[in-house]
Amino acid sequence: MQPLHHIAWHLPENLDFQNLQLSLADRFAFKRETENKKVCRWYDTFDWRLFQSNHILTREGQDWILQDLAGRRVDKLRGGRKIYRFSRDFPQSSLRDTLTPILSVRALIELGSADIYTQRLNILNGDKKTVAQVELKKITPKHNDRQLATIRLQEVRGYANWLKKIKKHLLALNISEQTTPSDILLFIAESSGRTPLDYSSKYDVPLDPEMTSRDAAVRIYRFLLAAIRKNEQGVLDDIDSEFLHDLRVAVRRTRSAITLLRGVLSPEIEGRFKEEFKYIGAITGSVRDLDVYLLNRDSYGKKLPERLRSGLDIFFDDLAERRRREQRKMVRTMRGPRYQRILDEWESILSSDAETVAGEKETIPISELAGKIIHKRxxxxxxxxxxxxxxxxxxxxxxxxxxxxxxxxxxxxxxxxxxxxxxxxxxxxxxxxxxxxxxxxxxxxxxxxxxxxxxxxxxxxxxxxxxxxxxxxxxxxxxxxxxxxxxxxxxxxxxxxxxxxxxxxxxxxx
Amino acid sequence: MAVIAVYNIKGGVGKTATSVNLAYLSADSGNKTLLCDMDPQGSASYYFRIKAPKKFNADKLLKGGKAVLKNIRGTDYPNLDLLPADFTYRNLDLALDDCKKSTKRISTILKPLVKEYDTIFLDCPPNITLLSENIFKAADILLIPFIPTTLSLLSFQQLLNFFKKTGIDRKKLYVFFSMVEKRKRMHLDMMARFQGRKRVLKQPVPFLADVEKMGIFRKPVLEIAPNSPAARSYRLLWREVEKIVAQKQ
Incomplete structure (x- = not known):
C-alpha cells in the first residue's frame, strides 16, 4: 500500500494563523480541533549519534518519539516520570532496542526545548467527513525570542485529490518553503548554541603540503586543544564515560605530536608542555581505568555461572564507589589553578607568532618533515x-x-x-x-x-x-x-x- | 494478525454497530485496523461518512489486489481504515459463482491486506450464501451477535449444521448476546441457558438508545458518548475478543 503523503512548509512571517484560517475558510469547510500547547524537548548524544543515524528523538511529557529526519514516525514510547539518560535506563521496549546499538555507551543530553502550540484543522467534504488534515504549529524555543511557524498537510487515505486542492490554495498564498523536522532540530539546537555534527571524536585536520611545519603543528595542536575544551564540561558534570575518554585521547595525541614534531617549537616549550600534558593524563587516569572496568560489568557477569554473580556485584559496587571518590578528586584538580593555567598558556603560545616560540625546524615544509617522521616510526x-x-x-x-x-x-x-x-x-x-x-x-x-x-x-x-x-x-x-x-x-x-x-x-x- | 467476521443469518441483530465499535476500539488500542463493509446496504460506510468511489463495484472487489487497495479510505480516526461497500455487492453471490475456487475467493482478496493491517473486521450481510461461506473460510474468528430469543436459537442451529456440512472449523465461532433487554423475561431465560458455555462470551451488549444515535451523528458510540453504558459494554466485549485473538496467535 502507498504510504500517506504529508508536506510541511515554513509559514511566511507576514501570514499569521488567523489570516491563514480565514483564507482557507473561503474555499474549504473545516472543523477546528481544540488547540494544544505543550513543551517538547530534543535529545541526542554529545557526538550526534542519533542525527548521524538519521534519527530525531523528542520527548513531550512522558511520550518519547523517535522520527527519521524526513519526519516519518519510527517509534513511540509512553515512559515513566523518570528522565532516561542511557539506553539501558529505558523500559524494555522496541524503542530501547532501536536506541541501544546507536547510543552504545553514550548518554542522551537535552539539545534544547520549546513551547509548541498546535492547532489542527480537519478539512471536511460535503458529508462532513475529514478528507485532509492541516496542522499549524508555532515553535518557541526556551531562552529565545525567535519563533518558527509551520503548516503541515496530511493526506487521509483515499482522498489524494483534496490534498492537491489544498496544496494549490496554499501555494497561492505564497507558502512555498518546505520544511522537515530536521529544520526544527537545527533551529532548536541553534537556540542553545549548537549545530548538528559540531562535535566528532574523529581526528580530522587537513594539512597543505606547502605549509611550514610550524603552521601545520599549530593547526594540529589547536584542533586537539579545542577537543579538550569541548569535552571538559561533560567530564566535570560526569555525563558519560566518553567525555573523559575523548579528552584523554586528545591529551595523548598532543603529547605524541610534541614528541613526533620535536624541534618545530622551541625546546623549552616542548619540554615543558610534554610534562604539563603528562600531568593532565595522570590526574585523569584512575577514573578512566575504573570506567574501563565498569563498562565491562555486564560482560563479566555473563562469563560467570549464576551462583557466583553476587560476589561480582559486591566487587563492582565497590569499584563504582571508588570511581565516585576518584571522580570528585579529579573534578577538584581540574578546577584547580594548574590545569586551567596549562591550557590557557598553551593557547596563548599557539596564537603567538613570536620568534621565541619557534624551533629550528619551523620553516621546513610539512610534507618533508612528515615523510621523515613516518619513516622513523x-x-x-x-x-x-x-x-x-x-x-x-x-x-x-x-x-x-x-x-x-x-x-x-x-x-x-x-x-x-x-x-x-x-x-x-x-x-x-x-x-x-x-x-x-x-x-x-x-x-x-x-x-x-x-x-x-x-x-x-x-x-x-x-x-x-x-x-x-x-x-x-x-x-x-x-x-x-x-x-x-x-x-x-x-x-x-x-x-x-x-x-x-x-x-x-x-x-x-x- | 486476525480476521474477525461479524455475522448472523438474521438481520437487525446489531452486526454493523458491533463491527464499527469494535473496529474503533481495535484501532484505538494501537492496531492498524481495516473494516471491510461487505453489506450492499453500506451501513458501516455510512456511519463513517464514506461513500464508495464511483468506479468501485463488486467486480473490482473480486479482482482483488490493487483494485481493492486503491479504494480503501481513511476514517476520521487514527489507525482505522475502511473498505466501503457498493450497492453492486448485492450481486456478489452470482459473481462469486463465476469465479474459480469460488469458496476461497475472499481469502485470496484479503491476502495482501493481511500484510498491511493488524486486525481486519468484516461486516457481513445477513443470509447464508456463497459469500457467507467465503467469509467463514477467510475469518479466524466468527463473531455472532445473538439476540436471546428462540428464533435466534433456531438460526444459530442452522448455522451449526451448515458448518458441519461444509466441514468448516466450528471452533471459529464465538457468540455474544446483543440488543439485550433486561426487562424481557425471555431474554434473561435464554441467556441463563447459554451462560458459561464454551465460546459464549460473558459480556452482553444491551439494547440502548445511544447505539441508535450512531445513525444521527454518523460516528461510533465510543465517540458520541464515551462514558455511556453502551460504550462500556463494547469496551468490555473488545477486551474479551482481544484475549481470543491473542490465544489464536
Missing amino acids: FRKVLRDGKKIHADTQDEELHRLRIECKKLRYSLEFFSSLYDPKRIQQFIRQLKMLQDNLGDFNDLSVQQHMLADLLSHIRPGTVKARELAAAIGGLMTGLFLRHQDVRTRFEKTFAHFSREKNLALYHALFG
Whole structure:
C-alpha cells in the first residue's frame, strides 16, 4: 500500500494563523480541533549519534518519539516520570532496542526545548467527513525570542485529490518553503548554541603540503586543544564515560605530536608542555581505568555461572564507589589553578607568532618533515616487532604497542598529505596489529587488577569467600584469552610485515 | 494478525454497530485496523461518512489486489481504515459463482491486506450464501451477535449444521448476546441457558438508545458518548475478543 503523503512548509512571517484560517475558510469547510500547547524537548548524544543515524528523538511529557529526519514516525514510547539518560535506563521496549546499538555507551543530553502550540484543522467534504488534515504549529524555543511557524498537510487515505486542492490554495498564498523536522532540530539546537555534527571524536585536520611545519603543528595542536575544551564540561558534570575518554585521547595525541614534531617549537616549550600534558593524563587516569572496568560489568557477569554473580556485584559496587571518590578528586584538580593555567598558556603560545616560540625546524615544509617522521616510526615498529618470539617478555609487547600507537598517530596527523585510499588501506593493516596488541594489554591490565583485588580480601566471611571464587573464575577466563591473543601475535605481525604491505608502504611514502 | 467476521443469518441483530465499535476500539488500542463493509446496504460506510468511489463495484472487489487497495479510505480516526461497500455487492453471490475456487475467493482478496493491517473486521450481510461461506473460510474468528430469543436459537442451529456440512472449523465461532433487554423475561431465560458455555462470551451488549444515535451523528458510540453504558459494554466485549485473538496467535 502507498504510504500517506504529508508536506510541511515554513509559514511566511507576514501570514499569521488567523489570516491563514480565514483564507482557507473561503474555499474549504473545516472543523477546528481544540488547540494544544505543550513543551517538547530534543535529545541526542554529545557526538550526534542519533542525527548521524538519521534519527530525531523528542520527548513531550512522558511520550518519547523517535522520527527519521524526513519526519516519518519510527517509534513511540509512553515512559515513566523518570528522565532516561542511557539506553539501558529505558523500559524494555522496541524503542530501547532501536536506541541501544546507536547510543552504545553514550548518554542522551537535552539539545534544547520549546513551547509548541498546535492547532489542527480537519478539512471536511460535503458529508462532513475529514478528507485532509492541516496542522499549524508555532515553535518557541526556551531562552529565545525567535519563533518558527509551520503548516503541515496530511493526506487521509483515499482522498489524494483534496490534498492537491489544498496544496494549490496554499501555494497561492505564497507558502512555498518546505520544511522537515530536521529544520526544527537545527533551529532548536541553534537556540542553545549548537549545530548538528559540531562535535566528532574523529581526528580530522587537513594539512597543505606547502605549509611550514610550524603552521601545520599549530593547526594540529589547536584542533586537539579545542577537543579538550569541548569535552571538559561533560567530564566535570560526569555525563558519560566518553567525555573523559575523548579528552584523554586528545591529551595523548598532543603529547605524541610534541614528541613526533620535536624541534618545530622551541625546546623549552616542548619540554615543558610534554610534562604539563603528562600531568593532565595522570590526574585523569584512575577514573578512566575504573570506567574501563565498569563498562565491562555486564560482560563479566555473563562469563560467570549464576551462583557466583553476587560476589561480582559486591566487587563492582565497590569499584563504582571508588570511581565516585576518584571522580570528585579529579573534578577538584581540574578546577584547580594548574590545569586551567596549562591550557590557557598553551593557547596563548599557539596564537603567538613570536620568534621565541619557534624551533629550528619551523620553516621546513610539512610534507618533508612528515615523510621523515613516518619513516622513523615505521622502521622502529618493524625492527621491534621482528625481535619478538614465543619466549619474549610481556613488557616487550607493551613497548611495541606504544610504538604502534606513535606510528598510528603520525599517520593520522599527516594522512591528508597522502593518497587517501592507500593511506586508509595502510592504516587498516596497522589497526589489525594494534587490535591484537591492545587486547593483549587490556587482558594483562585486567588480570593485574583482579590479582590486586584478591590480595586485599580479608578471608573469613561468606561474602569474602564468594568474592574470591568470582575473581578466581574471571582470572582463569582472562588468562586463557591472554594466552590465545599472545599466540596469535606472531601471525598478526607476519601479516602486517608481509611483502604486499611493505610495497603499499613504499608506494605511499617512498 | 486476525480476521474477525461479524455475522448472523438474521438481520437487525446489531452486526454493523458491533463491527464499527469494535473496529474503533481495535484501532484505538494501537492496531492498524481495516473494516471491510461487505453489506450492499453500506451501513458501516455510512456511519463513517464514506461513500464508495464511483468506479468501485463488486467486480473490482473480486479482482482483488490493487483494485481493492486503491479504494480503501481513511476514517476520521487514527489507525482505522475502511473498505466501503457498493450497492453492486448485492450481486456478489452470482459473481462469486463465476469465479474459480469460488469458496476461497475472499481469502485470496484479503491476502495482501493481511500484510498491511493488524486486525481486519468484516461486516457481513445477513443470509447464508456463497459469500457467507467465503467469509467463514477467510475469518479466524466468527463473531455472532445473538439476540436471546428462540428464533435466534433456531438460526444459530442452522448455522451449526451448515458448518458441519461444509466441514468448516466450528471452533471459529464465538457468540455474544446483543440488543439485550433486561426487562424481557425471555431474554434473561435464554441467556441463563447459554451462560458459561464454551465460546459464549460473558459480556452482553444491551439494547440502548445511544447505539441508535450512531445513525444521527454518523460516528461510533465510543465517540458520541464515551462514558455511556453502551460504550462500556463494547469496551468490555473488545477486551474479551482481544484475549481470543491473542490465544489464536
